């Protein structure tokens with residue numbers, strides 16, 4: 001059963017008369033209990049897609065087309081008041097940098113308690129008990145004693161755990177996690193990911209996980225959407241992605257993963273740079289960097305086409321002009 005269905009989402013920024021198509025016809029679905037990863041290089045439109053789902057796009061950005069169906073209701077048509085009720089209640093978001101969301105002046109326990117009180121309308125004493133439980137659930141030992149500590153008294157990993165506690169306080173149906181562990185060092189990252197994975201299962205949540213780290217994808221995701229320059233380039237389940245990546249862009253991202261059995265010290269990078277929005281090529285947006293580029297790629301944008309079961313690719317190598 002589909003919980004979230006994003007259809008042909010277009011979110012554009014308009015700066016100095018230039019139109020930046022940050023999300024340019026993005027579409028995907030998340031079923032109940034499913035973890036979808038959105039991957040791609042910096043600037044590909046991952047965060048803009050997430051913020052569009054939450055209707056948090058502000059000037060000079062605008063959602064110009066598309067639908068965001070959550071439980072079959074189109075969020076694009078909701079008022080700000082209705083969205084406030086949905087955000088942090090049915091849909092929660094965690095970001096890369098907890099310090100931008102946590103209030104440095106308020107003890108951690110009270111911040112978690114507030115998140116609970118707002119959404120559950122229960123007595124403060126009861127909410128405090130729940131907040132302490134949440135702290136322990138996300139692995140902050142001795143929650144009762146640390147309840148009155150301020151954000152600055154916690155390490156980065158602990159702060160991220162607190163963010164997770166706040167995001168889960170209301171029991172959301174959908175969790176959007178935008179690079180939740182990027183700022184953490186590798187060991188702490190592994191611990192926080194394990195915590196997230198356990199909680200996702202326990203709460204049977206659907207998750208949109210944004211990451212540029214394919215290692216995180218391998219650990220966490222059921223299905224993956226690969227994004228480049230505002231477009232989905234490939235969508236498939238995790239096994240297909242790692243065993244049989246089809247789009248040359250996806251293959252390039254795969255080659256960028258450091259391998260322990262590799263003798264060389266040099267890490268592969270995809271040649272060239274992501275083109276600036278004003279320089280998007282006429283055809284496929286990856287054509288300027290693609291190792292397998294053909295004439296048609298520079299002329300016409302391929303469509304996202306199904307090439308096998310559960311596997312969609314936007315690439316002329318698989319997409320004959322006659323169409324399938």
Ligand SMILES: Nc1ncnc2c1ncn2[C@@H]1O[C@H](COP(=O)(O)OP(=O)(O)OP(=O)(O)O)[C@@H](O)[C@H]1O
Pocket residue numbers: 013015020022040041042043044045046047048049060061212277
């Ligand atoms: N507030 C804004 N004003 C102008 N342009 C923006 C704004 N936010 C995003 N963009 C543009 O939209 C495009 C997509 O940005 P987005 O933040 O979604 O990328 P991303 O995939 O999340 O990258 P990263 O991995 O660096 O977080 C970029 O070209 C970016 O410059």
Ligand SMILES: [Mg+2]
Pocket residue numbers: 046047048178
């Ligand atoms: Mg981002």
